[in-house]
Amino acid sequence: MVAWCFSVVIALGGLLPLSAYAESELLRDAVVASDSQSEFTLPDYQKVPGIAGNLLSVGSDTLAGMTTLWVEAFKTYYPNINAQVQASGSSTAPPALTEQTAQFGAMSRAMRMREVEAFEQEHGYKPTALKVAIDAIGIFVHQDNPIKGLNFAQIDAIYSATGRCDDAPAINNWQALGVDASWAKRKIQLFGRNSVSGTYGYFKKNALCGGDFQARVNEQPGSASVVQSVASTISGIGYSGVGYRVAGVRSVPIAIQGNDYIEPSRDNILSGEYPLSRYLYVYVNKHPNKPLSPIEAEFIRFIYSAQGQALVDKDGYVPIGRTLAQQELAKVGLSERVN
Incomplete structure (x- = not known):
């Protein structure tokens, strides 16, 4: 979920975290459109030709099971790719992305300011945060x-x-x-x-x-x-x-x-x-003026497909709705592929 600077409010004589209220409001906003069944009807993933190469995700232990499920399912479409998941903790994701030793950084929190600044100092732009589950x-x-x-x-x-x-x-x-x-x-x-x-x-x-x-x-x-x-x-x-x-x-x-x-x-x-x-995130290194590599783009499309979000549910988390999926795809220059 979005990282909020710590703040407190007085409530019934005690100190309570403002971030808890703010994050709940964000989640409510994310499902405002959920009254219609179509909000939770994501498009099926469609295999495309020419996908090859390596795919490495580094980061959160919390997302380890879900990321592994995504990778294993993705490899059924593209059995010749080399895909791996390393899950030692969210703090390992920012340096892996910054140093370009991984294409995906799975995190159960938003990046801290110093982590974003280190990435930006190296690449000249900020990393892109994608909300992938609740x-x-x-x-x-x-x-x-x-x-x-x-x-x-x-x-x-x-x-x-x-x-x-x-x-x-x-x-x-x-x-x-x-x-x-x-x-x-x-x-x-x-x-x-x-x-x-x-x-x-x-x-x-x-x-x-x-x-x-x-x-x-x-x-x-x-x-x-x-x-x-x-x-x-x-x-x-x-x-x-x-x-x-x-x-x-x-x-x-x-x-x-x-x-x-x-x-x-x-x-x-x-x-x-x-x-x-809270939201769970996958961070990517997306240059503002260059497209993602084909394997990166297709893996992200898979995450936001019906199959990808079904695996979110299978792993015990809450899938995101179609509106939010469309917004997250747009962050990296992608859109829903029409079935």
Whole structure:
């Protein structure tokens, strides 16, 4: 989703992230036209002759499954291409694009200003950000944890060392949140992503109001390992993309404030009601006066086709609508191919 400079507003005596409100509004705007069925009827991908060469995507672990599905499906149309996916974290995408060691940079956040500036200094123009799917950050607990929901102030008090959201006392066990269980007095085991992850940065900005994480957060190298760690730890909590839910955990409804909890359902994510919703991106190096290479152009067309967005849904994320797909294609000089 679009990166917003951190800001806060006073709300019911506490500090809440303005970006959470702004990003939800953007998602609502993206589906204003979704009343008609045609908004979600994307064109089928059509194979074209002459596509060959190498295709490399570097970046987000969150997008690893989805990007791999795209690449594997794309290779069924063009079996002679050499396509690879490297997924070590969103922060690896900007240097790969800048140094031209990859054509695509998958990111679960927007590029930071310094990353854009480094690219522009090298190439003389900015990288192009393409919104390819809608995601949400889920808060996961062990399946036996009866907690009904959490609000941003409580999440901040659990995870943060700085308490910027509400300046409330730190919460170290589930008993402090009203959980009545034999294990509730145990210290909460915290799981999260490492600092190269876009999910880490998004959660820090939006759920912790820009504050710092506690040093005892068990940082994991991938989204799946966060959720798997929670599944094996009855007093655990972790944040990860909602698409990574596995047996043994459940996602906790969350509220910006109070106990007006919102489930991370497909409808709530698509409407922007779920407060930790975001866009997922693929960045490309598109010269303003030159076309993309044929393999790059066709891969992007595939992403915005019915087949490409069906794979978004298959991987547990929310596909984008036709209007937004057309807008994103236009950014790189492409348009829908008429069936």
